[in-house]
Amino acid sequence: MSYPSEGTLQRAIAFLAALGVGVAAYIAISESGGGSPVCLAGGHGCATVAKSSYSHVAGVNIAIFGIFGYLVLLGSAFFANDVARFGGFVVALGGFGYSVFLTYIELFKIEAVCQWCVASAVLMTILFLLNATRLIGYAGTAEALPGRA
Amino acid sequence: MTDGERRSQLLKLAAGAVFLAVAVVLVLIVVATSSSGDGGDTKLEGTAAVNKRLAGIPQHGMVLGDPKAPVEVAEFADLQCPFCKAFTEEVLPPIIENQVKNGQVKISFRNFTIIGEQSLPAGAAALAAGAQGRGWNFVELFYENQGTEDSGYADEEFLEAIAKGAGVSDLARWHKERSEFTAEVEETTAEAQQLGFSGTPSLAIKGPATDGLEPIDTPSSAGDLEAAIEKAE
Numbered sequence: 001m002s003y004p005s006e007g008t009l010q011r012a013i014a015f016l017a018a019l020g021v022g023v024a025a026y027i028a029i030s031e032s033g034g035g036s037p038v039c040l041a042g043g044h045g046c047a048t049v050a051k052s053s054y055s056h057v058a059g060v061n062i063a064i065f066g067i068f069g070y071l072v073l074l075g076s077a078f079f080a081n082d083v084a085r086f087g088g089f090v091v092a093l094g095g096f097g098y099s100v101f102l103t104y105i106e107l108f109k110i111e112a113v114c115q116w117c118v119a120s121a122v123l124m125t126i127l128f129l130l131n132a133t134r135l136i137g138y139a140g141t142a143e144a145l146p147g148r149a
Numbered sequence: 150m151t152d153g154e155r156r157s158q159l160l161k162l163a164a165g166a167v168f169l170a171v172a173v174v175l176v177l178i179v180v181a182t183s184s185s186g187d188g189g190d191t192k193l194e195g196t197a198a199v200n201k202r203l204a205g206i207p208q209h210g211m212v213l214g215d216p217k218a219p220v221e222v223a224e225f226a227d228l229q230c231p232f233c234k235a236f237t238e239e240v241l242p243p244i245i246e247n248q249v250k251n252g253q254v255k256i257s258f259r260n261f262t263i264i265g266e267q268s269l270p271a272g273a274a275a276l277a278a279g280a281q282g283r284g285w286n287f288v289e290l291f292y293e294n295q296g297t298e299d300s301g302y303a304d305e306e307f308l309e310a311i312a313k314g315a316g317v318s319d320l321a322r323w324h325k326e327r328s329e330f331t332a333e334v335e336e337t338t339a340e341a342q343q344l345g346f347s348g349t350p351s352l353a354i355k356g357p358a359t360d361g362l363e364p365i366d367t368p369s370s371a372g373d374l375e376a377a378i379e380k381a382e
Contacts, residue, residue, distance in 0.1 A: 045321065054181075086159055090166055097170040101177045109181060112321060135163055140156025 003137030006080055013088065013130050014077035017070045020123045024066035027116050031061055037116045045106075049114035054105050062102075066120060069095045073127055082139060089135040096128035195293035196314040202242075203285055206250060211279045211288075213245065214255035220356035220381050222254060222374070225261035225341040226288075226349050228271045229299055233350040234292040236367070243371040244378070254378055258288050260334040261341040261349050265299035269334055274308045276330035277323045278315055286315035356381030 003009075030037045030050075037046040049055060055062060069091055076088030099121035106113050209216050222244070226233035241256065248254035260272035271291065278287035291311050296302030309320070317323045344353055344364050352374075355362045359381050368374035 047324070082155065082159060086163065089163055093166055093170050097174045101174050101181075104178055105181060112324075132163075135159065139159040139163075140152040140154075142152065 003133055006134060006138045006141075009130055009134045009137075010077045010080065013127060013134070014074055016123050016127050016130070017074035017077060020070035020120060020127070021067055021074065023116055023120050023123065024063045024070055027120070028061050028063035028067060031055065031063065037114065039115050045112040046114040046116060049106060049110055049112055049117060054102070054110065062098075066095070069124075073131070076131075080138075081142075085131075085135045085139055089131040092124065092128040092131040095124040099124045193290065193294050193310055193314045196290060199286055199289045199293060199314075200316060202245075203289065206245070206285075208279070208282050208285055211258040211276060211284045212255050213258070213285045214249040215252040216255060218249075218252055218255040220248075220254045220354065220378050221362075222256045222378065223259055223353045223355070223362060224256060225259050225337065225344075225346055225351040225353070227260070227262050227264045227268050228275065228288065228291050229264040229268050229295070229303060230349045231295065231298060232348075234295050236350045237289060237292050240368055240371050240374055244374055248375075248378060253382075258284065259337040259340065261346060261351065262334060262338050263349060267299070267301065267303040269331060270327065271303045271308060272334040273327045273330040274312065274323075276333055277326040278312055278317050280326055280330075281317050281319060281323065283312075283315045283317050287311055287317070290315045352377075354378065354381045358382060 027037050027050075037050065039046040057065070072091045073088055073095075076084040076091070078084075102117060103121055106117060203213075206213060207215055212221075224233075224236070224241075226236070244254060245256070249256060258275070260268075260275070262268035262272055275284055275287045275291070278284050291303075294307075294311065296307075312320060312323050341351060344351070344362070346364065350367055351364065352367055353362045353364045354377055356378070363381075365377045368377060
């Protein structure tokens with residue numbers, strides 16, 4: 001099985017993680033004053049989700065955890081070693097798993113969907129797939145081997 | 150350790166992490182599903198009792214009972230008012246059980262917001278619930294969980310919990326329409342003032358024997374209200 005070159009994966013991870021930082025930062029900033037993100041397609045899903053008790057863990061807005069996670073993923077994209085590959089995979093796995101949980105909560109508990117949360121969940125899903133591909137394709141290699149088959 | 154051994158070890162660790170993540174997500178979902186969850190942290194009382202009490206009684210907007218009922222009792226109330234709560238819980242039940250259920254009387258809830266700034270959004274929230282046929286469930290459940298007068302308890306989370314508990318099925322629509330009902334709350338408040346009311350709850354009655362909607366003294370018992378209904382018939 002052939003994989004994209006590790007450099008390509010790193011660039012894609014860096015790009016999507018940077019987007020993720022932006023999305024999570026927007027959610028965190030818009031909720032910081034007691035407000036909520038603006039749903040671009042209209043509706044009140046973002047306000048409903050933002051005001052629900054699930055938007056905070058131990059008093060901290062979950063978007064703050066999101067920013068931190070995306071920053072770690074961004075950092076991992078700049079190194080081609082096993083620590084970065086495995087660390088990126090574990091963080092993306094955690095982010096993906098929590099996104100699955102939050103999407104379930106939105107659909108079946110809060111019964112409202114926030115586009116910004118969906119955007120973050122999609123980004124985290126793609127980042128998980130990219131990091132998994134990177135780990136499976138390049139774990140154990142001393143450095144990036146572009147186009148390794 | 151060779152590259153191959155390191156690779157094998159990392160992939161085993163990754164597989165373990167995936168297994169752990171799946172288990173954690175499943176546990177989180179099970180815990181979240183088993184918690185009460187009505188509006189997040191807000192725990193409601195009386196949800197089942199209210200919904201059972203009102204089951205089977207027609208509701209159109211904020212009117213409880215058959216819309217063709219010959220007598221209408223209009224209750225002008227503020228959801229934050231403890232006297233309105235007492236009136237609804239002590240005076241109205243026999244009337245609802247008898248005259249409303251048999252189609253003789255209908256009761257309309259009209260907002261008369263005099264307590265505080267949360268009364269207006271609370272009233273609008275009740276009307277938005279009414280648009281989905283759950284207005285009286287909202288009002289009665291609000292009263293069941295009423296807090297200290299104008300203490301700030303009737304916030305967004307509380308209103309959403311009441312709406313969910315009251316059985317409002319389309320919460321997105323309820324959220325959207327709440328602000329649109331603000332004008333109606335202000336209209337019924339102005340109507341109450343035009344009728345000469347200054348406190349809550351205030352009542353007016355309309356029937357074949359009245360000249361439109363006529364104010365009556367607030368009944369202190371179901372018997373007093375029955376007497377007023379008889380006069381209006």
